[in-house]
Amino acid sequence: MSYRVIQWGTGNVGRHALRAIVERPDFELTGVRVYNPDKVGTDAADLLGGQPPTGVKATDDVDAILALDADCVCYSPLGSTLDETGGPLDDICRLLASGKNVVSSAVEFHAYFPPGLAMKGAGDSHERIERACAQGKSTFFHVGINPGFTMDMWPLHMSRLCGRIDHLHAIEVVDMTRYPSFHMVREIMGFGLPPDAPSAIDAHMGDVHESAFYLSMRMIADGLKVELGDVEYSREVAVTDEPISIAAGEIPAGTVAAVKFHYRGFINERPAITLEWIWRITDSVAPEWPTGDSRWILRVEGNPSIESSIDIGTTEDAGRGTSIAVATLLLNAVPIVCEAPPGILDNLSLPSHGGGYFLP
Numbered sequence: 001m002s003y004r005v006i007q008w009g010t011g012n013v014g015r016h017a018l019r020a021i022v023e024r025p026d027f028e029l030t031g032v033r034v035y036n037p038d039k040v041g042t043d044a045a046d047l048l049g050g051q052p053p054t055g056v057k058a059t060d061d062v063d064a065i066l067a068l069d070a071d072c073v074c075y076s077p078l079g080s081t082l083d084e085t086g087g088p089l090d091d092i093c094r095l096l097a098s099g100k101n102v103v104s105s106a107v108e109f110h111a112y113f114p115p116g117l118a119m120k121g122a123g124d125s126h127e128r129i130e131r132a133c134a135q136g137k138s139t140f141f142h143v144g145i146n147p148g149f150t151m152d153m154w155p156l157h158m159s160r161l162c163g164r165i166d167h168l169h170a171i172e173v174v175d176m177t178r179y180p181s182f183h184m185v186r187e188i189m190g191f192g193l194p195p196d197a198p199s200a201i202d203a204h205m206g207d208v209h210e211s212a213f214y215l216s217m218r219m220i221a222d223g224l225k226v227e228l229g230d231v232e233y234s235r236e237v238a239v240t241d242e243p244i245s246i247a248a249g250e251i252p253a254g255t256v257a258a259v260k261f262h263y264r265g266f267i268n269e270r271p272a273i274t275l276e277w278i279w280r281i282t283d284s285v286a287p288e289w290p291t292g293d294s295r296w297i298l299r300v301e302g303n304p305s306i307e308s309s310i311d312i313g314t315t316e317d318a319g320r321g322t323s324i325a326v327a328t329l330l331l332n333a334v335p336i337v338c339e340a341p342p343g344i345l346d347n348l349s350l351p352s353h354g355g356g357y358f359l360p
């Protein structure tokens, strides 16, 4: 079976997704939605470089995209980091109502809708998406590297090896040096800001029960069928002594060059689950923190104890493992999403499946 797939957004994630849609033997590229006026009218192949023409031209005409006959849309433009997040939800609902399945990385609050938890960031997404799915007889699934895999689903899969768990610790280490998105690296993550300056991500994570990252903690607890108590938050930063040049611009001396965010979840009033995100633009600060490019470490203390890690690499585009991993998580879900009954699949309800493809 071949799947007709539309790629919506051609940024870091979207270009990896587009390349895979063009290359995958069981996918047929059906449309490309872009925002940048310079990309409009360009053959999809020219957005990737070095590919034979696809005959599919990028467009910013949403009605034209809605009118296409497609099985699935891979929706990866900006989403929850925008000032106004109603737009992405409107897009997703229109696509679903038009009968297209959607896999999305844009709004992290859509990764999991825990029963009884009404997060401000999710708003009325659950009801609206359900309605749109019913209207279009379509299925929706959101996934990201986290929430959606490395800090929740991977630890959960690994817990099948566990007996008594004393403490589960998942660590993300991502090098942001080659991430060219000024919006994400500077405006959201706060690299290049003075250490005491508030950053958007600090405000987001610090409001624990309203943070999309809390969903990872909830997915682990709910997947393990234990009641999650308090979740403590802390943040540390490390400052560079000298200016550093990265893809997103210049980072002045005396400003943030590495950050560590920390959630500690309590079960039975004991600290039981620790999630830690370490993001760097240099390894020369905070040498005691783990280093790596796109790396995740899982440590389970208990019987048995477990230590495992994932390192993801690619040489394409900006060479960021995280971006290609979001693209592969999205596309590997397409067949299962297209075959699922209408409605929302979240990361806990998604049937077990594999991924990847072989060329003929």
Ligand SMILES: NC(=O)c1ccc[n+]([C@@H]2O[C@H](COP(=O)([O-])OP(=O)(O)OC[C@H]3O[C@@H](n4cnc5c(N)ncnc54)[C@H](OP(=O)(O)O)[C@@H]3O)[C@@H](O)[C@H]2O)c1
Pocket: 008, 009, 010, 011, 012, 013, 014, 033, 034, 035, 036, 039, 076, 077, 078, 079, 080, 081, 082, 105, 106, 107, 108, 143, 144, 145, 146, 147, 181, 183, 184, 322, 323, 326
């Ligand atoms: N949770 C996770 O693990 C995770 C990890 C990485 C990314 N993400 C999410 O995945 C999405 C894509 O990330 P990325 O790294 O590819 O971002 P990026 O490189 O900054 O790309 C930006 C994308 O947004 C599009 N865009 C431009 N203006 C826009 C607007 N006003 N409204 C909506 N979209 C606009 C761009 O359009 P063009 O196609 O015209 O360039 C491009 O496709 C984001 O929503 C990001 O938050 C999630």
